[in-house]
């Protein structure tokens with residue numbers, strides 16, 4: 454086994470947004486992607502789309518009860534060479550756009566331990582995210598196969614669409630397929646063959662890559678985060694009453710409000726990504742940004758814990774306290790700690806990229822450095838969205 458894989462499991466997740474079909478909202482859509490609000494008095498954005506959040510079972514071994522995006526651990530079936538018979542184009546890209554930027558280790562991993570699959574990580578992790586979205590929420594992100602048996606995914610830069618209802622089997626049959634895939638992930642390939650479809654890997658755009666922090670002794674995941682924008686109303690989503698106990702389509706701002714009011718708990722990486730989405734009230738703008746930015750790639754982010762006297766911080770790459778040689782495996786048991794209060798630590802810092810956690814639902818993101826790879830920093834939220842838990846980008 455690859456030494457990295459002894460320490461964590463590889464996983465994929467998808468920020469699934471749907472909407473953008475109604476009239477433009479408010480004027481907030483005039484906010485330019487990439488232009489961070491520097492004032493704390495701008496009106497709250499009005500979103501024309503919703504995002505799918507799932508509540509993890511209270512019995513889950515990892516982050517029980519947390520609201521997360523659909524996703525899970527990669528299975529050998531996601532790397533099956535048989536997918537190549539369904540995909541319209543051969544490796545290495547299988548019809549995916551180029552990535553000129555850096556490749557996070559997740560995407561460049563040697564796959565021999567998974568049977569030496571010729572399927573690239575870029576494809577397999579997208580298949581994983583799509584399969585998990587079906588298992589956990591019943592939402593099927595598939596593209597139809599073109600006439601003659603060759604699939605013809607739309608890759609024209611517009612938001613994706615789900616298969617039309619007439620392409621799907623009756624609900625009871627689909628529910629049976631869902632149970633089969635939950636029991637045996639390899640059944641997802643059989644379902645795609647049966648429906649003459651392919652997982653719509655072209656609708657998933659590389660967004661970020663988070664590695665669970667080391668040092669807490671728990672389970673860790675190296676997770677590929679993708680963005681997928683559906684240019685249609687949010688489709689029905691249903692939980693599986695097992696791994697997932699609730700499905701919720703929510704605007705990014707509403708999710709943050711629910712977090713602040715302690716109605717839901719969202720883990721720091723998902724909170725960070727929700728605050729990034731707050732830059733985009735319009736689904737079309739979000740899609741365009743995600744589609745065009747993906748070519749730049751992304752780097753892996755492993756937060757490094759700094760324990761202060763009244764809370765703790767997750768230090769992120771680019772921050773002046775981020776170690777030059779981070780302890781990825783946790784074997785060196787390196788921890789950062791100080792007797793100072795978080796407020797004083799923050800006052801002393803010049804280059805900030807960190808998540809300050811004072812208690813479970815009191816999180817603030819502090820960033821004053823530009824985001825790399827043409828990405829975007831979390832939006833500072835204005836006072837109307839509350840300030841007990843703020844997402845403050847200091848620029």
Ligand SMILES: CCCCCC(=O)SCCNC(=O)CCNC(=O)[C@H](O)C(C)(C)COP(=O)(O)O
Nearest residue numbers: 464466515524525526663665674676720721722
């Ligand atoms: C009080 C604050 C505690 C802070 C500790 C953390 O930051 S935990 C962060 C955990 N989050 C991640 O590792 C991000 C990626 N993980 C996920 O999206 C999901 O956990 C998963 C990997 C998709 C879950 O996989 P399952 O197989 O369990 O569904």
Ligand SMILES: Nc1ncnc2c1ncn2[C@@H]1O[C@H](COP(=O)(O)O)[C@@H](OP(=O)(O)O)[C@H]1O
Nearest residue numbers: 510511512513514524525526527585694695696
């Ligand atoms: N009813 C239930 N309650 C809690 N966890 C469940 C569950 N049914 C399945 N799971 C867990 O969900 C995980 C599967 O996640 P995914 O398919 O998203 O990777 C598995 O955890 P383990 O990884 O600990 O086995 C599985 O045990």
Ligand SMILES: [Mg+2]
Nearest residue numbers: 524525585589
């Ligand atoms: Mg999961």
